[in-house]
Amino acid sequence: xxxxxxxxxxxxxxxxxxxxxxxxxxxxxxxxxWYKQDPGEGPVLLIALYKAGELTSNGRLTAQFGIxxxxxxxxISASIxxxxxxxxxxxxxxxxxxxxxxxxxxxxVIP
Amino acid sequence: DSGVTQTPKHLITATGQRxxxxxxxxxxxxxxxxxxxxxxxxxxxxxxxxxxxxxxxxNILERFSAQQFPDLHSELNLSSLELGDSALYFCASSVLTxxxxxxxxxxxxxxxx
Numbered sequence: 631x632x633x634x635x636x637x638x639x640x641x642x643x644x645x646x647x648x649x650x651x652x653x654x655x656x657x658x659x660x661x662x663x664w665y666k667q668d669p670g671e672g673p674v675l676l677i678a679l680y681k682a683g684e685l686t687s688n689g690r691l692t693a694q695f696g697i698x699x700x701x702x703x704x705x706i707s708a709s710i711x712x713x714x715x716x717x718x719x720x721x722x723x724x725x726x727x728x729x730x731x732x733x734x735x736x737x738x739v740i741p
Numbered sequence: 742d743s744g745v746t747q748t749p750k751h752l753i754t755a756t757g758q759r760x761x762x763x764x765x766x767x768x769x770x771x772x773x774x775x776x777x778x779x780x781x782x783x784x785x786x787x788x789x790x791x792x793x794x795x796x797x798x799x800n801i802l803e804r805f806s807a808q809q810f811p812d813l814h815s816e817l818n819l820s821s822l823e824l825g826d827s828a829l830y831f832c833a834s835s836v837l838t839x840x841x842x843x844x845x846x847x848x849x850x851x852x853x854x
Binding site: 665733734 | 745784786799831833
């Protein structure tokens with residue numbers, strides 16, 4: 631299957647700091663999604679991206695669809711304790727195809 | 742709350758046994774997806790059903806099977822269980838088969854002893 635490399639694997643930051651994480655693939659995707667998973671819960675969709683170069687925000691979160699279509703980035707500004715969780719990227723090769731998930735970035739926010 | 746429900750929340754069983762996991766999609770969603778999440782593998786797509794029919798298959802073992810019923814709920818059957826099958830199993834749903842936005846249920850944690 632497709633390999634999505636997500637980095638960093640984990641992050642420990644101070645409350646109020648900005649966070650950046652990214653996801654790269656060897657294949658070209660036509661859709662990128664970013665999810666957040668809290669402990670004991672299912673992933674929750676944060677942002678969906680459909681076009682190369684697209685920049686989309688959801689509150690303090692901003693995600694970008696890379697120009698090469700092989701990567702995507704997620705930024706969180708002014709982090710707060712409830713941002714703690716695991717963030718997953720997911721990519722889709724084509725409409726109707728399955729999604730491939732990254733291995734996740736674990737975020738810890740220190741108050 | 743995504744609107745997707747899964748039962749049971751936890752399941753503990755022994756090797757060699759068979760279990761059934763149940764999923765009810767969001768109201769109006771026709772597609773159901775099953776995923777396995779284990780510590781070392783991340784989220785792995787298993788299978789997708791759309792309006793009662795199998796639509797796509799991922800890394801699903803032959804010991805595993807699924808179906809989607811006329812009321813659109815779905816069941817994932819896992820048989821001849823092995824220790825390595827211990828994982829979180831998630832169901833997700835979307836409106837259409839080509840819909841990009843999937844909504845996940847809370848998951849079923851399966852422990853095989």
